[in-house]
Amino acid sequence: MPEPSRELTTHGVGPWPGEWPEGEQYDPELLANGDSRNVIDRYRYWTMEAIVADLDARRHPFHVAIENWQHDMNIGSIVRSANAFLADRVHIIGRRRWNRRGAMVTDRYQHVVHHPDVEAFAAWARAEGIPIVAVDNVGEAVPVDRAELPERCVLLFGQEGPGLSGEALAAASSHIEITQYGSTRSINASAAAAVVMYEWCRRYA
Structure with missing residues (x-):
């Protein structure tokens, strides 16, 4: 995975450099414009729905x-x-x-x-x-x-x-x-x- 650009903010990442990754979890708008959300690197550029679904699979009891x-x-x-x-x-x-x-x-x-x-x-x-x-x-x-x-x-x-x-x-x-x-x-x-x-x-x- 290429290193995302860090130009957007100190808390986020800029547009995805190079060829976009494949996968339904990715949000085209975030890939194009950058992701300034306060999320861990694992969830960078993911849609909110994909993040929630992944969390739901791992939630504590x-x-x-x-x-x-x-x-x-x-x-x-x-x-x-x-x-x-x-x-x-x-x-x-x-x-x-x-x-x-x-x-x-x-x-x-x-x-x-x-x-x-x-x-x-x-x-x-x-x-x-x-x-x-x-x-x-x-x-x-x-x-x-x-x-x-x-x-x-x-x-x-x-x-x-x-x-x-x-x-x-x-x-x-x-x-x-x-x-x-x-x-x-x-x-x-x-x-x-x-x-x-x-x-x-x-x-x-």
């Missing part, structure tokens, strides 16, 4: 769920991390609308589904036979590095500040937390989500 009662701006960042760690799905519980700015368009490649409330979300999890793992530093939560973390599960995160609702905590089959060493009681919700997703990948990916 963990899901991510987020309560959305206060239009938390961290949700976009959590979606971005879910894409980076190749989660199966992201579940938004509560308000359907969420701030996509932090996702940096990764929601185009990540399946995002909506549940109107915790009851509906819990019903989905029961029907699928997927345990809910609540992530919040409350009660007798077990530190994530020592906790039992099922390979097939849904990691449930609360909002910045209030954390998970009582209903969400009650719906979970286990509770985990992230060990901290400083003075603050909690860390940023999107940072916490990334830590737990990485721990899952460290064990299973």
Whole structure:
């Protein structure tokens, strides 16, 4: 494969040099004009549909769920991390609308589904036979590095500040937390989500 031109932007590549590669995954417009998207080199010049199809064939069996009662701006960042760690799905519980700015368009490649409330979300999890793992530093939560973390599960995160609702905590089959060493009681919700997703990948990916 020829080395693509780097003239477009520091984050992308320019038009494909020389004879175009063959394959249905390639987008003629991107080959002709360059690809400035924030994608790994494997997916340069691919259509969005081809990228999603390839990701779908390799997705990990963990899901991510987020309560959305206060239009938390961290949700976009959590979606971005879910894409980076190749989660199966992201579940938004509560308000359907969420701030996509932090996702940096990764929601185009990540399946995002909506549940109107915790009851509906819990019903989905029961029907699928997927345990809910609540992530919040409350009660007798077990530190994530020592906790039992099922390979097939849904990691449930609360909002910045209030954390998970009582209903969400009650719906979970286990509770985990992230060990901290400083003075603050909690860390940023999107940072916490990334830590737990990485721990899952460290064990299973």
